[in-house]
Amino acid sequence: MTNLARILALLVLLSGACARMAEGIETVVATVDGETETLVGRALKRDSAGGMFLETIAGGRYVLPADQVQSRTSNSETFAPLTPEAMGEALLAEAPEGFRIHTTEHYVVCYDTSREYAEWTSSLLEGLYRAFTNYWSKAKLELSEPEFPLAVVIFRDVNDYAAAARSELGAGAANVVGFYSLKSNRVIMYDITGSDALRGARSDRRDIGRMLAQPAAAPLVATIVHEATHQVSFNCGLLKRYSNLPLWFAEGLAIYFEAPDPNGARGWRGIGKINHLRMATFRENLPQWNTARLASLLADDRRLRDPRSAIDAYADAWALTYYLIRYHRQEYTAYVKELASLEPLAEFTPDERIAMFQKHFGELEPLARDLVRTMSRLR
Numbered sequence: 001m002t003n004l005a006r007i008l009a010l011l012v013l014l015s016g017a018c019a020r021m022a023e024g025i026e027t028v029v030a031t032v033d034g035e036t037e038t039l040v041g042r043a044l045k046r047d048s049a050g051g052m053f054l055e056t057i058a059g060g061r062y063v064l065p066a067d068q069v070q071s072r073t074s075n076s077e078t079f080a081p082l083t084p085e086a087m088g089e090a091l092l093a094e095a096p097e098g099f100r101i102h103t104t105e106h107y108v109v110c111y112d113t114s115r116e117y118a119e120w121t122s123s124l125l126e127g128l129y130r131a132f133t134n135y136w137s138k139a140k141l142e143l144s145e146p147e148f149p150l151a152v153v154i155f156r157d158v159n160d161y162a163a164a165a166r167s168e169l170g171a172g173a174a175n176v177v178g179f180y181s182l183k184s185n186r187v188i189m190y191d192i193t194g195s196d197a198l199r200g201a202r203s204d205r206r207d208i209g210r211m212l213a214q215p216a217a218a219p220l221v222a223t224i225v226h227e228a229t230h231q232v233s234f235n236c237g238l239l240k241r242y243s244n245l246p247l248w249f250a251e252g253l254a255i256y257f258e259a260p261d262p263n264g265a266r267g268w269r270g271i272g273k274i275n276h277l278r279m280a281t282f283r284e285n286l287p288q289w290n291t292a293r294l295a296s297l298l299a300d301d302r303r304l305r306d307p308r309s310a311i312d313a314y315a316d317a318w319a320l321t322y323y324l325i326r327y328h329r330q331e332y333t334a335y336v337k338e339l340a341s342l343e344p345l346a347e348f349t350p351d352e353r354i355a356m357f358q359k360h361f362g363e364l365e366p367l368a369r370d371l372v373r374t375m376s377r378l379r
Helices: 004-014 084-094 115-138 158-175 205-212 215-235 247-258 276-284 291-299 310-327 329-340 350-361 364-376
Strands: 025-032 035-046 052-056 061-064 069-075 100-103 107-111 150-155 178-180 186-190
Touching: 025 052, 025 061, 084 100, 084 107, 084 150, 100 115, 107 115, 115 150, 115 205, 115 215, 115 247, 150 158, 150 215, 158 178, 158 186, 178 215, 186 215, 205 215, 215 247, 247 310, 276 310, 276 364, 291 310, 291 350, 291 364, 310 329, 310 364, 329 350, 350 364
Parallel strands: 107 150, 150 186
Antiparallel strands: 025 035, 025 069, 035 052, 052 061, 100 107, 178 186
């Protein structure tokens, strides 16, 4: 999830006066990222000034302050998400020439790389989808089938990807192999077999599998799994987009699922395996770990958003998530259920965020002590 600071600033414009809208079809001409776009969907909320929170038939969600809305028309037709076939057509209409579509049970993959790589990626993502839904079903959490086909866009060339990702990731887009867009509800990435770390022959799935079995591929594959975990979380009823979730929770959950495996055939260890990269960083910081450090992670998202502290904060988020799931599973599940109930555009003070956490896990000081003691022994 990226560019959330800007998004959260826009949410303030729609909070408070917003009311839930009845379903119907809205056609809205609006300014989005400096460009004029026509969006077709349903208004989830609207404020008295004419701003709206719109969900499109392709699954995009747009926070549109009144000054971005150029015109709108509405009718009483029933809202209907795009079918996989229509989603593919919509993706191709936006993509440069040369892109094709590969469809699986849950995913619509739009790509201009090899079909073999698109198939490998969709196989990885379907595996994640099954593992994710099975995991939470066993935890007695009710999930739902995605309302929208899960859209994935794969660029063959990293520069083309960076250009497409710049509006959401900024100038550093090329430094990240992929990302999940809260706005478009898509995972966007480039073909990692063409990265500098893995560049080589990739004529068929056997070659691709061989390349992705290299240790250098593990963190790249982990990033794909990480971003796809965000997408599944927000599309299977576990969480709601734009509900102002604690960032440590959203990112900690994705890291818990990503677990890279430098020695595995696919570069992914599976759900809940020890994330040795994050654990190493966490242990370096153990002398500084205390109740105040835990409280700062819970109260707001600043440490995770600040590039100077993000690496350490992400390791803290993984460690806290791993500890809570492994040693306080029942309480963690109850906490997830409460977060799942949060409505879009909800706002919470730092004290409210900490209070919600303590409601399920108790006082912070004993929890922080036990976390340090338990995680320092982990092997």
